[in-house]
Amino acid sequence: MALRVEHELHKRRFGRNLGVGLLLVGFVAIVFGLTVVKVQNTGFVEGYDHVARPALIPDEGGN
Amino acid sequence: MTDATQNIGTTAGEGQFGDYWALLKPRVMSLVVFTAAVGVFVAPVSVHPFIAMVSILFIALGGGASGALNMWYDHDIDTIMKRTANRPVPSGKVAPGEALTLGLWLSFISVTMLGLASNWVAAGLLAFTIFFYAVVYTMWLKRWTPQNIVIGGAAGAFPPMIGWAVATGGVSLESVLLFCLVFMWTPPHFWALALFMNNDYTNAGVPMLTVTHGKRETRKQIFIYAVLLAPLAIGAAFTSIGGWIYLTAALYLNAKFVWGAWKLWQREEADAEADIYTAEKAYFRFSLVYLFASFSALLLQAVWVKAGMGAW
Numbered sequence: 001m002a003l004r005v006e007h008e009l010h011k012r013r014f015g016r017n018l019g020v021g022l023l024l025v026g027f028v029a030i031v032f033g034l035t036v037v038k039v040q041n042t043g044f045v046e047g048y049d050h051v052a053r054p055a056l057i058p059d060e061g062g063n
Numbered sequence: 064m065t066d067a068t069q070n071i072g073t074t075a076g077e078g079q080f081g082d083y084w085a086l087l088k089p090r091v092m093s094l095v096v097f098t099a100a101v102g103v104f105v106a107p108v109s110v111h112p113f114i115a116m117v118s119i120l121f122i123a124l125g126g127g128a129s130g131a132l133n134m135w136y137d138h139d140i141d142t143i144m145k146r147t148a149n150r151p152v153p154s155g156k157v158a159p160g161e162a163l164t165l166g167l168w169l170s171f172i173s174v175t176m177l178g179l180a181s182n183w184v185a186a187g188l189l190a191f192t193i194f195f196y197a198v199v200y201t202m203w204l205k206r207w208t209p210q211n212i213v214i215g216g217a218a219g220a221f222p223p224m225i226g227w228a229v230a231t232g233g234v235s236l237e238s239v240l241l242f243c244l245v246f247m248w249t250p251p252h253f254w255a256l257a258l259f260m261n262n263d264y265t266n267a268g269v270p271m272l273t274v275t276h277g278k279r280e281t282r283k284q285i286f287i288y289a290v291l292l293a294p295l296a297i298g299a300a301f302t303s304i305g306g307w308i309y310l311t312a313a314l315y316l317n318a319k320f321v322w323g324a325w326k327l328w329q330r331e332e333a334d335a336e337a338d339i340y341t342a343e344k345a346y347f348r349f350s351l352v353y354l355f356a357s358f359s360a361l362l363l364q365a366v367w368v369k370a371g372m373g374a375w
Contacts, residue, residue, distance in 0.1 A: 012077070019080035030117055034180055037113050 078157040085151050086134050086162050087127030087169075094354075095126040095222045101358045102226020102241055105304045105365040110181075110230045118181045118229040122222055125173035125189045129218065131166035132197035135159050137205075140267040146260060166197070177229075185228040192221040206268070209275040216249030217242075223358075240299040241361075247292035248354055251285045251324060255347040258282070258327075259340035278335075282328040285346075289324035293317040296357060308367055312360035316353050323349060 099122045103115050110118070134141065134152050138159050141147035151157040170193050178186030200215030208214075220242045227238035257264060257273040258281060264271040272281045296317050300310035323346045330342060 016078075016080045016083075019084075030120070030176075033113055034117060037111050041111065 078151055078161070082151040082156040083161075083165060086131040086157060086165060087124075088130035088133075089127075091130060091219075092123045092127050094219070096120075096123045097355070098241075098245065098358055099123070099222040099226035099229075101362050101365075102223035102228075102238065103230050104226075105237070105241075105361050106227050106230030107303060108230045114180055115229065118177055118185065119226065121173045121177040121180065122185075122189060122225050122229075124169055125177070125193050126222065128166050128169035128173055129193045129196040131162050131169065132193070133201045135162035135166060136197070136201050138162075140206075140269060143267040144263040146263055177225075181229040182232045184232050184234075185225050188221060188225045188228055192218055192225065195221075207270065209270045209272040211270065212253045213250050216246050216253075219249060220245035237299070237302050237304045240295060240302060241304075243295045244292070244299065244357060245354065247288055247295055248350065250288040251292070251320070252347065252350040252354075254281050254285050255327070255343055255350060258335070258343040259347075278332055282330065286321075286324040286328040289317075289321045293321055299361075304361055304365065306364045306368060309360045309364040312356060316356055316360075319349070320353050 096119055099119050100115075103110060103119065134150055137147075138150075138152040141150050142153040147153065152159055152162050170190075174186050174190045174193070177189050196215070196218035200211065200218055204211040204215050223241035223245065224234065224238045227241065228234060231238075254272055257271045258278055261271070261273045261278070265274050272284060297310070297313045299305055300313050327342060327346055335343060
């Protein structure tokens with residue numbers, strides 16, 4: 001018997017599956033877009049570079 | 064063919080994408096989108112357009128989630144009422160359990176995503192709105208008291224307040240007035256509908272005011288709420304979101320809304336039955352125009368001010 005890939009169920013549920021698929025793609029796009037916007041709005045981020053930075057040490061002398 | 068393929072081949076009760084979409088009450092969602100968008104736009108703090116768009120989307124999704132939960136719980140009375148008999152659950156296209164699952168998941172996703180996209184005050188208000196509509200209104204008030212839509216109307220009044228919270232991160236006089244505008248508008252709107260859809264509610268045993276207190280009392284209450292709404296709606300013109308554009312629109316719309324309510328109150332039931340509730344249907348339609356025009360005027364006012372054309 002030949003393997004029948006396209007079951008009748010697939011045809012019947014095509015619209016539903018397509019809709020869910022498009023929604024998922026849309027959701028991923030939204031999360032990606034939000035990430036880009038949030039990162040841009042955060043401003044310049046200074047990474048830790050394994051070098052002591054005096055500017056980060058609290059000033060204890062009251063100056 | 065195996066038993067398994069026989070089972071998955073069953074077509075009875077299988078909903079299509081559109082049926083699940085209908086569970087979210089798209090027409091209510093469109094109102095939510097519009098009022099929430101106005102809430103975001105008229106706020107004094109500007110929001111990144113993408114964040115504003117995504118926030119409005121998830122506010123609408125939260126509204127849709129509460130619609131699905133409503134259709135899950137109300138499927139027994141939806142079957143009886145002519146207006147709702149074709150909804151996905153009573154028509155057998157979607158199982159009640161599916162509506163419940165969809166409603167709960169969408170509630171979780173919409174609240175979480177709104178919190179992440181904007182702030183947790185807005186997300187908290189959205190969570191409360193879903194709870195209020197699904198539990199307080201649908202499960203508790205709707206079948207218990209003729210004040211059901213008065214108090215339950217709060218659920219529909221929250222979206223502009225949530226929109227404002229998306230922008231400002233809080234609640235203020237202006238957002239409370241936006242809330243009041245929808246809250247006080249809801250009873251006249253739904254009671255006008257109940258006047259000509261009374262049989263539906265009677266058959267389903269829903270204690271609408273028309274069923275418990277009669278149409279004469281309902282007409283009087285429509286007038287009272289229209290009168291109470293007017294100062295709140297016009298009063299908003301004298302806050303930071305108001306201006307002469309909105310004031311002009313509010314004066315005209317509220318005068319017409321109150322006058323229409325007065326005429327409905329003066330109408331005899333026999334006359335209404337004779338012309339198949341023409342005036343009541345017209346008032347119901349105008350109530351939709353009223354809300355749309357009021358929020359449009361606020362939007363126009365905000366555009367005017369942001370374009371540097373001046374406020375009060």
